[in-house]
Amino acid sequence: MIEIVETKDYEKICKLAKAGGADMHDLEKLDLVWMALVDKEEVGVSGIRNFEKYYVVDMLAVKPEFHKKGIEKKLLEAIIEHAKKNKIKTLYTMFKKSHREFGLEVGFKLINFDELPKDYDGACLTCDQRGETCFPEPMELNLR
Numbered sequence: 654m655i656e657i658v659e660t661k662d663y664e665k666i667c668k669l670a671k672a673g674g675a676d677m678h679d680l681e682k683l684d685l686v687w688m689a690l691v692d693k694e695e696v697g698v699s700g701i702r703n704f705e706k707y708y709v710v711d712m713l714a715v716k717p718e719f720h721k722k723g724i725e726k727k728l729l730e731a732i733i734e735h736a737k738k739n740k741i742k743t744l745y746t747m748f749k750k751s752h753r754e755f756g757l758e759v760g761f762k763l764i765n766f767d768e769l770p771k772d773y774d775g776a777c778l779t780c781d782q783r784g785e786t787c788f789p790e791p792m793e794l795n796l797r
């Protein structure tokens with residue numbers, strides 16, 4: 654059984670982000686994080702930064718042995734529910750090309766960098782590896 658809970662346990666967040674192979678920068682800037690449990694085992698985390706008019710999904714990570722079991726989808730459902738409750742209309746994120754299909758599958762669409770909000774400063778945008786070793790693509794999910 655998949656259970657989704659909010660967590661503020663920074664140590665657990667870091668541990669799961671690392672186990673899931675997520676980028677570890679700026680984790681302390683996350684405003685809210687949800688954790689997935691499968692039969693009580695902690696298997697994934699996903700976090701947002703709250704920019705008041707929109708959220709940035711700035712971290713997603715699921716332990717490799719639990720991939721493609723719908724766990725990140727459930728974490729995103731919790732994020733979307735929270736966003737709708739707070740009248741947030743748009744989620745932004747940046748996915749590596751290897752995760753483009755996943756993003757599209759869960760409802761995001763690809764956008765251009767100049768379509769990001771002016772005050773957007775999600776982790777990837779300012780990362781010194783962007784365009785060097787990592788080539789993330791901005792994506793948007795409209796909740797209207």
Ligand SMILES: CC(C)(COP(=O)(O)OP(=O)(O)OC[C@H]1O[C@@H](n2cnc3c(N)ncnc32)[C@H](O)[C@@H]1OP(=O)(O)O)[C@@H](O)C(=O)NCCC(=O)NCCS
Nearest residue numbers: 674675714715720721722723724725726748749754755758
């Ligand atoms: C991205 C990630 C969190 C997805 O987690 P997950 O729990 O495996 O995803 P889900 O099982 O919820 O997948 C949801 C849908 O996307 C599809 N999907 C998942 N990973 C996919 C991939 N790599 N390529 C294409 N489709 C994918 C699933 O098949 C599923 O489709 P369905 O609803 O039709 O069955 C996971 O791959 C991960 O932890 N990656 C490493 C960490 C990382 O790099 N994070 C940063 C991303 S830039």
